[in-house]
Amino acid sequence: MAPVQTPDRTTPDDGLEFTPEVEAATKEIRARLEGTIAEVEWAVHAPYIARIQELKKERNAVILAHNYQTPEIFHGVADIVGDSLGLAQEAVTAEADVIVLCGVHFMAETAKILNPEKMVLIPDLRAGCSLAESITGEDVRKLKERYPGVPVVTYVNTSADVKAESDICCTSSNAVQVVESLGVDRVIFLPDEYLAKWVATQTDVEIIRWDGTCEVHERFTAEEIRQYRRGYPDVVVLAHPECPPDVLDEADYVGSTAGMMGYVRDRQPERVVMITECSMSDNLAAENPNVDFVRPCNLCPHMKRITLPRILRALENLEYEVEVDPEMAERAKNAVERMLAVGRGSGG
Numbered sequence: 001m002a003p004v005q006t007p008d009r010t011t012p013d014d015g016l017e018f019t020p021e022v023e024a025a026t027k028e029i030r031a032r033l034e035g036t037i038a039e040v041e042w043a044v045h046a047p048y049i050a051r052i053q054e055l056k057k058e059r060n061a062v063i064l065a066h067n068y069q070t071p072e073i074f075h076g077v078a079d080i081v082g083d084s085l086g087l088a089q090e091a092v093t094a095e096a097d098v099i100v101l102c103g104v105h106f107m108a109e110t111a112k113i114l115n116p117e118k119m120v121l122i123p124d125l126r127a128g129c130s131l132a133e134s135i136t137g138e139d140v141r142k143l144k145e146r147y148p149g150v151p152v153v154t155y156v157n158t159s160a161d162v163k164a165e166s167d168i169c170c171t172s173s174n175a176v177q178v179v180e181s182l183g184v185d186r187v188i189f190l191p192d193e194y195l196a197k198w199v200a201t202q203t204d205v206e207i208i209r210w211d212g213t214c215e216v217h218e219r220f221t222a223e224e225i226r227q228y229r230r231g232y233p234d235v236v237v238l239a240h241p242e243c244p245p246d247v248l249d250e251a252d253y254v255g256s257t258a259g260m261m262g263y264v265r266d267r268q269p270e271r272v273v274m275i276t277e278c279s280m281s282d283n284l285a286a287e288n289p290n291v292d293f294v295r296p297c298n299l300c301p302h303m304k305r306i307t308l309p310r311i312l313r314a315l316e317n318l319e320y321e322v323e324v325d326p327e328m329a330e331r332a333k334n335a336v337e338r339m340l341a342v343g344r345g346s347g348g
């Protein structure tokens with residue numbers, strides 16, 4: 001990833017004002033976010049939301065946002081929201097000339113791999129991922145030498161270089177189905193150690209692991225979950241499979257971010273705790289007023305690089321364009337397309 005200086009512009013220094021016109025243009029979004037965003041914050045966000053909506057039309061752009069984006073992005077400016085699989089699926093059918101990916105770099109790269117002819121922008125190039133950082137293409141080549149003939153299943157939370165060395169990709173929503181789709185006894189599963197361990201509990205296929213972890217999910221502990229249960233005996237615990245195994249053992253449901261959201265929307269539990277990134281509860285609370293959210297807060301610092309001022313600048317200046325070497329992209333695309341053919345699985 002190219003090192004760049006991304007100036008912090010999280011204050012309203014863009015000459016945008018909360019005028020009556022802005023208030024009228026953002027009225028419906030405001031109503032949805034009434035209990036989630038305070039009045040004083042809204043006066044800062046609304047002018048950005050109104051201007052971003054205009055710029056999207058001018059640029060023929062679409063905004064794809066991951067479920068971990070903050071409510072003013074998720075509910076305010078995104079055209080399509082979803083988990084990693086959903087964003088990859090939507091990137092294939094996006095009709096716009098420009099895709100702005102509000103998420104982390106590997107998600108933007110995946111969109112570019114699937115749409116080489118389109119302009120894909122990420123509002124802040126520093127939006128990385130500890131899992132993607134944990135492994136290189138060279139590491140995968142060495143593993144393939146060590147385990148000749150064993151297929152490589154790679155979590156999408158990886159660079160294009162790593163995907164290009166892989167047989168097939170997966171996400172947390174379809175990891176088990178992808179592994180089983182290969183019809184083999186043994187796979188190399190990269191790079192998330194905990195996701196690999198979770199998949200191993202769901203299949204008879206032998207899983208050879210790497211030791212990458214998500215810096216957000218690895219911080220949750222089983223004792224923390226037991227404390228929530230002691231404090232709220234009726235609480236339903238939903239956890240992301242990037243959490244350590246003893247945390248997942250304590251959960252009522254394990255699934256991707258979309259799987260967890262689907263659980264809340266469909267089953268409307270009285271009280272829930274989502275063992276994942278903080279913004280998930282905020283985004284869901286805005287649309288599920290009857291559900292009480294217990295809110296542990298582990299922020300993903302990479303996802304939080306994306307802000308309304310940076311999205312505005314991305315659309316104004318068409319920055320930062322994500323490029324993938326065409327030969328590498330072609331090989332990575334095979335692995336991503338094989339995953340898309342498997343579709344959504346039991347994890348959401």
Ligand code: 13P
Pocket residue numbers: 067082083084085157171172173214240242255256257258
């Ligand atoms: P999902 O595919 O479940 O959205 O997960 C992406 C991610 O980065 C989780 O940490």
Ligand code: SF4
Pocket residue numbers: 104128129130131132157214215216217242277300301302303
């Ligand atoms: Fe990566 Fe974890 Fe952040 Fe997801 S939450 S983008 S896996 S660091």
